[in-house]
Amino acid sequence: xxxxxxxxxxxxxxxxxxxxxxxxxxxMAFATKMAEYTVKLQACTPLFKEAKYAKKLExxxxxxTPSVREIVVGTGEKAAAIGAKLVLYRHDLxxxxxxxxxxxxxxxxxxxxxxxxxxxxxxxxxxxxGMDLKLDGIALRGVSKDPQTFAKAAKKIAEISSWPxxxxxxxPAMLAAGANAIAKHRPLLYAATMDTWTEVGEIAIKHNLPLxxxxxxxxxxxxxxxxxxxxxxxxxxxxxPGTISGSLLGTTVDNFTQLRRSAINMENDIxxxxxxxxxxxxxxxxxxxxxxxxxxxxxxxxxxxxxVRYADIVILHSLDMWTNLPLTFLRSNLYTDPxxxxxxxxxxxxxxxxxxxxxxxxxxxFALTYFTVESDIKQGNxxxxxxxxxxxxxxxxxxxxxxxxxxxxxxxAMEEYGVAEKVNHKILISPGMAARISGETEESTxxxxxxxxxxxxxxPKYIQQEMWKKE
Amino acid sequence: MTEKKDSGTSSLDDLFGDxxxxxxxxxTIELDELKLALRPMVQQMAKSQAAAALSMPKSLIPASFTKxxxxxxxxxxxxxxxATKGQGGTRGNTITVGGHxxxxxxxxxxxxxxxxxVAADVFDMPISLASVVKTHYKEVLDDPAAWAKLSxxxxxxxxxxxxxxxxxxxxxxxxxxxxAKVIEEVLQAVKVPILIGSAGDPxxxxxxxxxxxxxxxxxxxxxxxxxxxxWEPIAEAAKKHDQIVLSWTSIDINQxxxxxRRLLDFLEPxxxxxxxxxxALGYGLEYAFTIMQRMRLAGLLGDTELNYPISSGTTNAWxxxxxWLKDPALGPRELRGPIWESVTALTLMLAxxxxxxxxHPAAIxxxxxxxxxxxxxxxxxxxxxxxxxxxxxxxxx
Numbered sequence: 060x061x062x063x064x065x066x067x068x069x070x071x072x073x074x075x076x077x078x079x080x081x082x083x084x085x086x087m088a089f090a091t092k093m094a095e096y097t098v099k100l101q102a103c104t105p106l107f108k109e110a111k112y113a114k115k116l117e118x119x120x121x122x123x124t125p126s127v128r129e130i131v132v133g134t135g136e137k138a139a140a141i142g143a144k145l146v147l148y149r150h151d152l153x154x155x156x157x158x159x160x161x162x163x164x165x166x167x168x169x170x171x172x173x174x175x176x177x178x179x180x181x182x183x184x185x186x187x188x189g190m191d192l193k194l195d196g197i198a199l200r201g202v203s204k205d206p207q208t209f210a211k212a213a214k215k216i217a218e219i220s221s222w223p224x225x226x227x228x229x230x231p232a233m234l235a236a237g238a239n240a241i242a243k244h245r246p247l248l249y250a251a252t253m254d255t256w257t258e259v260g261e262i263a264i265k266h267n268l269p270l271x272x273x274x275x276x277x278x279x280x281x282x283x284x285x286x287x288x289x290x291x292x293x294x295x296x297x298x299x300p301g302t303i304s305g306s307l308l309g310t311t312v313d314n315f316t317q318l319r320r321s322a323i324n325m326e327n328d329i330x331x332x333x334x335x336x337x338x339x340x341x342x343x344x345x346x347x348x349x350x351x352x353x354x355x356x357x358x359x360x361x362x363x364x365x366x367v368r369y370a371d372i373v374i375l376h377s378l379d380m381w382t383n384l385p386l387t388f389l390r391s392n393l394y395t396d397p398x399x400x401x402x403x404x405x406x407x408x409x410x411x412x413x414x415x416x417x418x419x420x421x422x423x424x425f426a427l428t429y430f431t432v433e434s435d436i437k438q439g440n441x442x443x444x445x446x447x448x449x450x451x452x453x454x455x456x457x458x459x460x461x462x463x464x465x466x467x468x469x470x471x472a473m474e475e476y477g478v479a480e481k482v483n484h485k486i487l488i489s490p491g492m493a494a495r496i497s498g499e500t501e502e503s504t505x506x507x508x509x510x511x512x513x514x515x516x517x518x519p520k521y522i523q524q525e526m527w528k529k530e
Numbered sequence: 531m532t533e534k535k536d537s538g539t540s541s542l543d544d545l546f547g548d549x550x551x552x553x554x555x556x557x558t559i560e561l562d563e564l565k566l567a568l569r570p571m572v573q574q575m576a577k578s579q580a581a582a583a584l585s586m587p588k589s590l591i592p593a594s595f596t597k598x599x600x601x602x603x604x605x606x607x608x609x610x611x612x613a614t615k616g617q618g619g620t621r622g623n624t625i626t627v628g629g630h631x632x633x634x635x636x637x638x639x640x641x642x643x644x645x646x647x648v649a650a651d652v653f654d655m656p657i658s659l660a661s662v663v664k665t666h667y668k669e670v671l672d673d674p675a676a677w678a679k680l681s682x683x684x685x686x687x688x689x690x691x692x693x694x695x696x697x698x699x700x701x702x703x704x705x706x707x708x709x710a711k712v713i714e715e716v717l718q719a720v721k722v723p724i725l726i727g728s729a730g731d732p733x734x735x736x737x738x739x740x741x742x743x744x745x746x747x748x749x750x751x752x753x754x755x756x757x758x759x760x761w762e763p764i765a766e767a768a769k770k771h772d773q774i775v776l777s778w779t780s781i782d783i784n785q786x787x788x789x790x791r792r793l794l795d796f797l798e799p800x801x802x803x804x805x806x807x808x809x810a811l812g813y814g815l816e817y818a819f820t821i822m823q824r825m826r827l828a829g830l831l832g833d834t835e836l837n838y839p840i841s842s843g844t845t846n847a848w849x850x851x852x853x854w855l856k857d858p859a860l861g862p863r864e865l866r867g868p869i870w871e872s873v874t875a876l877t878l879m880l881a882x883x884x885x886x887x888x889x890h891p892a893a894i895x896x897x898x899x900x901x902x903x904x905x906x907x908x909x910x911x912x913x914x915x916x917x918x919x920x921x922x923x924x925x926x927x
Contacts, residue, residue, distance in 0.1 A: 165923070200920065202922060227919040228919045228920070229919055275912050275914075276913075276915060277912065279594060282593040307910055313635070313638055313907050317598055324598055325596075339918055340915075342921060352865060354927075356865070359873065360876065360900065364880065364900075367819075367876070376923060384852055397816070426814075460730035462759050516851050
């Protein structure tokens with residue numbers, strides 16, 4: 060079903076000099092990592108620099124090009140790499156290039172409001188298990204219908220921000236003005252349609268820009284449009300089959316699924332491009348003066364469905380924490396490498412140089428539980444011992460219910476990792492969610508068990524206030 | 531298949547508490563089906579032609595499109611929960627889940643044979659709940675029958691799951707006979723099928739669920755759950771009283787197969803529903819998503835140890851602190867909590883969940899809406915898509 064090249068197919072096409080410029084020990088090691096898609100071909104610099112490798116390079120490019128091509132929007136560090144999908148199901152390998160979130164800006168906002176909104180987009184962030192979740196880009200919408208206004212707004216954004224930009228208008232005159240203004244920043248043009256493909260295609264050719272093909276309501280039309288744009292020589296395409304939510308969400312999900320399946324399972328090359336979804340379309344039904352929460356709710360639901368179902372770019376309007384937290388979390392989850400184990404190693408972990416007086420806590424070896432607890436302890440900047448009990452990768456609550464975290468398994472872990480030798484007290488802090496086994500654990504370990512906070516976000520305060528030492 | 535009941539709830543506003551005034555609109559559009567055809571060879575030729583001559587095309591170059599149909603050799607078991615009077619039970623309706631012949635929501639292949647359903651969680655004693663959940667149930671926390679009735683009448687639950695947590699030795703140690711009384715009260719209070727959950731106490735789960743199986747004789751209830759540690763007494767009771775068993779494992783597909791093999795020594799395939807554990811959005815959801823997706827696909831390809839309808843303990847979404855933390859920087863938790871439960875449900879729905887065990891009324895309503903929106907392909911005319919590039923959105927929202 061999914062036919063990915065192996066290292067032995069890749070290796071003969073590399074220089075074979077073992078020059079180590081890519082950072083790997085030799086060409087075979089690089090080929091192996093190429094086959095796992097954990098390194099980029101560009102890392103093999105001799106292939107690109109030396110003319111004698113030109114033929115090999117061409118062959119390699121064909122061999123390792125994903126079924127869904129990778130399109131880059133913007134320039135520099137903030138450029139968004141989009142697409143690069145090799146598989147339909149994440150368990151078949153993993154999903155590359157996490158969905159990019161672009162937030163809309165209207166071109167008719169006054170400069171102050173526009174500047175403020177761009178800043179808000181750039182500053183939206185949340186710390187999640189040691190990562191800073193962020194948004195990715197700005198989608199400038201041609202609300203003014205005036206090419207000059209549109210170009211001016213594009214210029215302003217490019218001046219105050221280095222983030223990638225999508226120029227959004229179905230009017231070729233608007234796109235021409237916008238592209239003229241900021242072409243060197245490599246914006247994505249949205250969009251060429253069945254009616255405007257000649258003019259918009261030419262703008263894309265003139266400025267060498269990536270382009271969205273938009274043909275709503277018919278996958279046959281979208282195929283025809285993509286086919287035509289390719290015939291013009293445009294290879295950096297992104298596809299938009301149209302987004303409708305509400306009672307037509309099923310159709311939207313189905314269209315995206317058919318497109319991605321066609322590209323990956325049917326090897327339909329014409330459709331081998333990233334997909335763009337516009338959950339902000341739900342705002343078309345929003346009336347001035349109405350409470351915006353329901354519209355935001357629908358925007359989140361639509362975006363979530365499409366993040367699961369193959370959207371590579373999402374254009375959103377909402378900038379709230381409650382709307383974008385679930386979406387950035389969802390993206391982070393689905394784009395995690397599925398071979399990442401559910402469990403971390405059990406053992407006794409040290410935080411902040413703990414000594415014999417430091418508190419001893421325990422948790423389970425479910426990776427997400429462990430990383431969350433780890434992140435909370437680090438944020439609290441406290442010294443502590445953390446005993447990681449092997450619960451076969453179950454969270455505290457599930458492990459207590461499933462009998463993987465018991466008084467006995469805690470006692471065994473205490474013994475195995477020599478906790479008693481590390482400290483001069485006999486107080487063990489249990490997760491709040493394991494309160495029900497605390498009595499039995501006192502019996503099995505001979506230690507005093509203090510029930511800590513139910514959620515590990517309470518750990519810093521619990522330790523700083525020395526609550527574990529209190530009666 | 532279940533008929534969508536009129537839940538009496540048409541607005542999300544009361545479901546959010548008094549947070550905001552929100553109105554739902556229903557939109558229905560009917561259109562003809564697309565006719566599509568794919569010819570990969572022709573496309574390859576078009577591509578090579580395009581590469582050869584890059585002259586500007588004078589008109590659109592047609593390309594056809596064919597539905598990318600997959601080949602699935604098998605189907606998911608069809609399981610009916612509940613029994614009406616004529617069938618030996620006392621329920622007003624039955625609910626059938628599963629029966630699918632295609633990956634979840636691949637409508638172009640085949641729509642779901644039976645749409646998913648929501649089972650509202652009811653507990654037999656007051657428990658600690660996130661405050662934005664509790665506010666909807668505060669009047670009924672010590673009355674499981676009233677709690678069940680509220681969940682059905684006001685929040686539109688298709689099924690009730692009665693969790694007999696007071697039978698836990700640490701939480702009251704009530705007897706199987708006490709539990710039987712509560713079950714009878716709930717059976718009296720509502721007409722929808724009910725499911726029975728045990729406390730997760732290894733010493734009590736067997737006897738409590740065995741008693742439940744006996745009390746629910748004829749009702750075709752789901753006994754939640756058999757685990758790798760406690761499964762035999764539950765399987766025996768289900769066999770004796772013709773009930774269904776929830777086979778619950780912890781995100782491990784091999785363990786799921788192993789437990790199902792053991793259960794099949796006692797039970798018919800039509801007596802098993804599987805639950806590979808639901809982890810919350812942000813806290814392991816991807817494991818649940820992928821394992822459910824793999825199980826559904828394996829089932830469709832003929833794995834008779836995995837071709838069962840899937841149940842999700844979606845209420846676990848509330849284990850994510852982001853769902854309930856009172857932190858103004860994260861926005862109102864009256865919205866954040868239920869959207870967390872909704873997105874958790876939606877993600878697993880797309881992986882193939884058939885039964886959602888849920889709590890927040892707004893999340894229950896959202897899941898019902900989603901099922902309604904996604905249950906069939908409704909084609910749309912190009913002009914029905916709005917030009918969002920020039921629409922006006924009020925500033926500051």
